Amino acid sequence: MNELSPVATRPKTIADVATPALILDRRKLQSNADRMRARVAELGVQLRPHVKTCKSIDVLRVLSGGADLAITVSTLAEARYFFENGVRDILYAVGIAPSKLPQIADLIRRGCTLRVILDTVEAAEMVQAFGLAEGITIEALIELDTDGCRAGVAPNDELLLEIARRLSSDRGARLAGVMTHAGGSYSARTLGEFEDIAERERAGAVSAAERLRAASFQVEIVSVGSTPTVYYARGLEGVTEARVGVYAFGDLVQAELGTCGVDDIAISVLASVIGHNRSHGRVLVDAGFLALSRDRGTADFPVDWGYGAVCDAATGALIDGVRVESTNQEHGIITATSGELDWSRFPIGGQVRVLPNHACATAAAHDRYFVVDGGNDIVGVWERVNGW
Amino acid sequence: MNELSPVATRPKTIADVATPALILDRRKLQSNADRMRARVAELGVQLRPHVKTCKSIDVLRVLSGGADLAITVSTLAEARYFFENGVRDILYAVGIAPSKLPQIADLIRRGCTLRVILDTVEAAEMVQAFGLAEGITIEALIELDTDGCRAGVAPNDELLLEIARRLSSDRGARLAGVMTHAGGSYSARTLGEFEDIAERERAGAVSAAERLRAASFQVEIVSVGSTPTVYYARGLEGVTEARVGVYAFGDLVQAELGTCGVDDIAISVLASVIGHNRSHGRVLVDAGFLALSRDRGTADFPVDWGYGAVCDAATGALIDGVRVESTNQEHGIITATSGELDWSRFPIGGQVRVLPNHACATAAAHDRYFVVDGGNDIVGVWERVNGW
Numbered sequence: 108m109n110e111l112s113p114v115a116t117r118p119k120t121i122a123d124v125a126t127p128a129l130i131l132d133r134r135k136l137q138s139n140a141d142r143m144r145a146r147v148a149e150l151g152v153q154l155r156p157h158v159k160t161c162k163s164i165d166v167l168r169v170l171s172g173g174a175d176l177a178i179t180v181s182t183l184a185e186a187r188y189f190f191e192n193g194v195r196d197i198l199y200a201v202g203i204a205p206s207k208l209p210q211i212a213d214l215i216r217r218g219c220t221l222r223v224i225l226d227t228v229e230a231a232e233m234v235q236a237f238g239l240a241e242g243i244t245i246e247a248l249i250e251l252d253t254d255g256c257r258a259g260v261a262p263n264d265e266l267l268l269e270i271a272r273r274l275s276s277d278r279g280a281r282l283a284g285v286m287t288h289a290g291g292s293y294s295a296r297t298l299g300e301f302e303d304i305a306e307r308e309r310a311g312a313v314s315a316a317e318r319l320r321a322a323s324f325q326v327e328i329v330s331v332g333s334t335p336t337v338y339y340a341r342g343l344e345g346v347t348e349a350r351v352g353v354y355a356f357g358d359l360v361q362a363e364l365g366t367c368g369v370d371d372i373a374i375s376v377l378a379s380v381i382g383h384n385r386s387h388g389r390v391l392v393d394a395g396f397l398a399l400s401r402d403r404g405t406a407d408f409p410v411d412w413g414y415g416a417v418c419d420a421a422t423g424a425l426i427d428g429v430r431v432e433s434t435n436q437e438h439g440i441i442t443a444t445s446g447e448l449d450w451s452r453f454p455i456g457g458q459v460r461v462l463p464n465h466a467c468a469t470a471a472a473h474d475r476y477f478v479v480d481g482g483n484d485i486v487g488v489w490e491r492v493n494g495w
Numbered sequence: 496m497n498e499l500s501p502v503a504t505r506p507k508t509i510a511d512v513a514t515p516a517l518i519l520d521r522r523k524l525q526s527n528a529d530r531m532r533a534r535v536a537e538l539g540v541q542l543r544p545h546v547k548t549c550k551s552i553d554v555l556r557v558l559s560g561g562a563d564l565a566i567t568v569s570t571l572a573e574a575r576y577f578f579e580n581g582v583r584d585i586l587y588a589v590g591i592a593p594s595k596l597p598q599i600a601d602l603i604r605r606g607c608t609l610r611v612i613l614d615t616v617e618a619a620e621m622v623q624a625f626g627l628a629e630g631i632t633i634e635a636l637i638e639l640d641t642d643g644c645r646a647g648v649a650p651n652d653e654l655l656l657e658i659a660r661r662l663s664s665d666r667g668a669r670l671a672g673v674m675t676h677a678g679g680s681y682s683a684r685t686l687g688e689f690e691d692i693a694e695r696e697r698a699g700a701v702s703a704a705e706r707l708r709a710a711s712f713q714v715e716i717v718s719v720g721s722t723p724t725v726y727y728a729r730g731l732e733g734v735t736e737a738r739v740g741v742y743a744f745g746d747l748v749q750a751e752l753g754t755c756g757v758d759d760i761a762i763s764v765l766a767s768v769i770g771h772n773r774s775h776g777r778v779l780v781d782a783g784f785l786a787l788s789r790d791r792g793t794a795d796f797p798v799d800w801g802y803g804a805v806c807d808a809a810t811g812a813l814i815d816g817v818r819v820e821s822t823n824q825e826h827g828i829i830t831a832t833s834g835e836l837d838w839s840r841f842p843i844g845g846q847v848r849v850l851p852n853h854a855c856a857t858a859a860a861h862d863r864y865f866v867v868d869g870g871n872d873i874v875g876v877w878e879r880v881n882g883w
Contacts (some may be wrong), residue, residue: 125571125594127883159824181825183513201825202769204781205844206513226770229843250770257826258770258779290823381590382614382638382646391646393592397859398883401789435678436547436855437569437589438645455617456593467824471785474882494862495515495786 121483126379127398129473134481135373140170150343157352164192165489179350188492196220208237226250231273238279246283253311254291262315284328292335301339313345356466363408375460390441390453396434400468420458509871514767515786517861522869523761528558538731545740552580553877567738576880584608596625614638619661626667634671641699642679650703672716680723689727701733726754744854751796763848778829778841784822788856808846
């Protein structure tokens with residue numbers, strides 16, 4: 108239940124938007140989208156955007172540049188929504204659980220090429236038995252662990268071939284390929300580290316595919332990706348597709364990783380100044396952890412942005428020397444990072460924009476984007492599909 | 496946009512619920528509700544539950560025990576929703592911003608007793624001018640700072656009387672009382688500290704009310720509250736009402752603060768086991784930071800529960816020696832806190848329930864509750880009103 112406000116559904120400019128609200132700058136989105144399309148073309152792989160960041164068909168249309176794109180999803184709510192909006196090729200990139208198989212079957216029957224991922228014999232057997240019982244074929248990718256950070260089978264593990272055999276043992280399931288995600292790229296700090304992690308991701312995926320092919324399994328899809336590894340990869344030979352999501356918006360973590368600049372960040376949370384606590388040097392705004400998220404992604408980076416960087420609402424320009432220091436549910440507290448706070452920048456009732464540490468987490472707190480095109484006029488309201 | 500899944504809208508038991516999902520145990524909610532009603536009766540104050548925790552009329556009906564309760568809200572989405580569900584007396588307890596005044600006016604005109612809070616002369620003037628222009632009277636409470644933790648005017652500050660004068664200078668606005676929230680209660684650890692913070696909250700609010708009354712202002716409402724200070728207060732003499740929210744569900748932070756036991760926690764996130772990473776000792780589940788929230792509220796307590804405590808899905812009993820160690824967007828990673836992980840407790844495709852650090856943050860990640868009544872049968876699906 109997230110109903111549009113009955114009073115202020117279509118504000119004309121940012122100043123009319125009831126806060127907190129998520130602002131999307133379409134120009135920056137367009138520029139980020141163009142840059143990634145050029146990059147994957149240079150690498151010679153297909154782009155399969157991860158829509159867990161945007162959860163919006165309108166954003167996907169910008170990312171795709173008008174092409175029919177295959178996508179990656181993190182929830183079945185995304186799968187249903189994008190399928191109903193015309194997307195036909197979808198990878199559900201979270202290890203499959205039995206309670207989700209009826210929804211998978213429903214989408215496959217309706218004509219969706221919906222593939223699942225798994226990394227255990229047990230899951231392969233469940234998927235195969237379910238597909239057989241339902242009279243459908245569920246295509247699966249085996250998830251690989253190339254950096255020890257989360258899930259997946261090591262590329263050289265005997266389990267890889269065992270899972271492939273279970274998927275190919277009867278009707279009901281089919282091996283479609285392998286996939287991996289180098290989450291470890293987020294702990295890299297130097298160019299060399301990024302390049303090495305990207306190469307491990309590529310080499311792990313390709314070597315697993317080669318082992319499977321050597322054992323006579325068909326491997327059509329070799330899928331890798333994260334925004335940092337795709338930007339920093341020396342090459343992606345042997346890979347067929349790149350899964351990237353956060354590049355669409357960028358965020359403060361990505362800026363620290365060097366995959367975008369702070370000025371490229373396309374989303375921000377619009378907030379109103381609701382109080383001054385002068386004795387404690389605090390500006391209170393009405394964007395708390397529900398609007399900004401609790402993400403502290405920059406805590407371990409050279410620049411710790413707290414819960415977000417603060418920008419002038421009208422110009423979008425960064426206000427130096429302050430950050431969102433702490434949050435409660437619907438309160439954000441802005442303090443000076445050094446020196447005195449310039450109170451004149453924060454009049455009571457005025458607005459600011461807050462750039463997110465982690466675009467996926469912050470965007471997920473909102474059910475729509477108020478879209479601007481560089482300036483302050485609201486040129487559209489785009490919905491998101493949250494939940495599961 | 497949070498649509499109910501087309502396939503699994505009304506599961507019969509927990510085992511049928513597509514994960515991740517929010518489970519609410521109505522028996523525990525009832526017990527928590529009864530306990531707080533008895534407590535505020537003992538203290539001789541009115542209960543004004545803060546519905547930012549539950550955001551559900553069905554939950555409020557349990558909290559109220561059938562009475563017509565006044566409530567506290569943190570968003571205007573909550574105000575609209577609860578008003579449309581019959582609640583007539585609402586305190587909007589986040590400092591008012593100008594962009595929200597049209598929505599406030601709309602609700603007041605429709606018959607809602609909706610009060611706002613503020614702590615600056617500027618906000619008082621804006622509210623008064625807006626009310627005058629619209630031909631309505633907006634009632635306001637002055638927010639007080641009794642613990643230096645967030646917003647508010649110090650009870651002995653000359654500003655208190657100045658704001659009161661602006662609110663009373665003409666038609667359009669009216670002073671209705673004072674309110675404070677002792678957020679500092681969350682950093683207390685001993686009974687003496689809790690009692691002292693509760694007493695500062697009470698004494699600060701009452702002394703501000705007395706100063707205003709001595710200056711001939713009418714002060715009907717003297718409002719305080721937080722779950723810890725209301726449970727630990729030695730008394731609430733001079734206070735008229737208590738605002739409490741999280742007591743309804745309890746959570747791991749409240750358990751650490753001693754306001755509830757771990758067994759009293761009424762909500763949990765149902766998750767499926769989607770992977771085993773045996774070489775790293777990790778169980779992967781499909782509840783990540785979007786389902787659990789990024790809240791690390793227990794990080795500074797004697798027992799650090801990571802991103803949540805893990806329970807058996809069928810019995811709800813705590814599984815000792817493990818916790819949710821880390822999260823990605825749709826992945827949770829369960830590890831042993833000491834010793835070896837007992838893999839037999841986490842079969843692939845099996846379910847667990849995760850107790851939240853902070854009930855408000857975790858519940859806000861979901862748009863509905865799957866309600867159980869002590870057991871595993873789903874006895875209801877209750878909606879929440881998220882967003883703004």
